[in-house]
Amino acid sequence: MAEPMYRVIAMELLDEIKTGTLEPGGQLPTELELRTRHQASRNTIRDAVKWLTNRGLVEKKPGKGTFVVERIDPYVTTLSSGTQASLSGVEDEGWAAEVEGRGRTATTSAPRVEVLEAPPRIASRLRVPEGSEVVTRRQERYIDRTPWSLQTTAYPMEYVRRGAADLLRAQPVPGGTISYLRRTLGLEQVGHRDRILLRAPREEEARFLRLPDDNRVWVVSVIRTCYAAGDDGPVPLRVTFTVLPADRNQFVIDSGQVPEDIPGPAID
Amino acid sequence: MAEPMYRVIAMELLDEIKTGTLEPGGQLPTELELRTRHQASRNTIRDAVKWLTNRGLVEKKPGKGTFVVERIDPYVTTLSSGTQASLSGVEDEGWAAEVEGRGRTATTSAPRVEVLEAPPRIASRLRVPEGSEVVTRRQERYIDRTPWSLQTTAYPMEYVRRGAADLLRAQPVPGGTISYLRRTLGLEQVGHRDRILLRAPREEEARFLRLPDDNRVWVVSVIRTCYAAGDDGPVPLRVTFTVLPADRNQFVIDSGQVPEDIPGPAID
């Protein structure tokens, strides 16, 4: 009796899920059925199902039953750029085009514009004093009608004072912000640095992305700092924070000469 | 009575963890103590602590107690390359150097060499027939003595027949495999494509990486396909699978002109 009963039951259900006896979206036997089938108390059955729930294999719906989770078709974002630095995957200008190019539907909310005193994570990346004013533009993005990512881009408030007034308008900047900043301020983007990190979603993120309220599904946080040419090397131009659910996103980074096909989702 | 009791208790403990009243590594009150403190049954207390456990905030050690988890100093891997394609972060030649350059200690196990019939995930990437022979070289990597990543690289068996015999030796290839393949077979690497995907760890991976046996901590799977120049565009040279725990790894990708500092761990 090395293996506790709840685990034996969990393993049996796991096996049925893996082999496809229980299909994705299908309903598990109810707690009562499992109880009679395994001659166990209801609490033991609940422990077994809990084991599966904690691993994200099944979902419980109060009043309905327990169901095998359905996998979402992953979306692939291109982070590399090669020649066309301005068109790569996470930025507003290129995002919708890339999504539609993959035969999926992209929707973006109108940007929510805020002026705030730069918190450390923005100030340090833009190399402006902490507490100095910055403009943030925040968008909610959908792919195929499902909430997909949250993106916030921050610019020094100085840009607005110098003439880039459209940064404050709660509308997409026509032609994209990159070319807008070039036209109005002569700022030319020459490179960018992406950071990828993984963490549990914040409350607000979990709500928009409809993630389960335990923190089982993490998010990928992509922080892109864009640089313009400066006298003393590249200087920060803007910084973009993108948050995507880890369970339905993949990333591709090309370097040097690679095949030209558009990479689809991979399995490993 | 909107909030169930076990959640109230969980929130109170969560607060103590967040504010630092309970320090990382510190012990929580025992179930008995919490029971008397909150006038609740032991099962209710256990539900509360379970809530924290499921979120990865505390760890239970049978016979000892419950403890606040300690965060691991994240390691930053560079995936971009710019000019020095052969030196970037996930490949054997550059890995140890990059780790030591960050002031940490890198250790690598001797490669475990296998000859096997190519499974689909390798065959399709190397563009060899499924079931044809390939050589895989697998290494376990440590940073600061803790298990950090598992890496497997696959080459077509044809390379060995054409003279790259050292691929079969269970030892590091002196000077690195890239230059070895160039010297022996004239194969020149001209680019690579990285894919980043996230998934639950396999049993074997969880064991080596010492991940909790629930699948709370996911792994980042980095699949790098390296290409050589061919008559009809780039042709696959080798493919490398790297698996790293998602809770202690970050990635940096540079593109174009960016500052030259070595990026440390970021917080978001």
Next chain:
DNA sequence: GCAAATTTGTTCGTATGTATT
């Protein structure tokens, strides 16, 4: 090295509340 004490792990039983159909 063994025994006792402490602490978490598993399992049963029972009762009542809440959400959905």
Next chain:
DNA sequence: CAATACATACGAACAAATTTG
């Protein structure tokens, strides 16, 4: 409103891991 199914809560007992005397 009733039936179904999951959620929360109580109490009790024994098992297993760890530390301490």
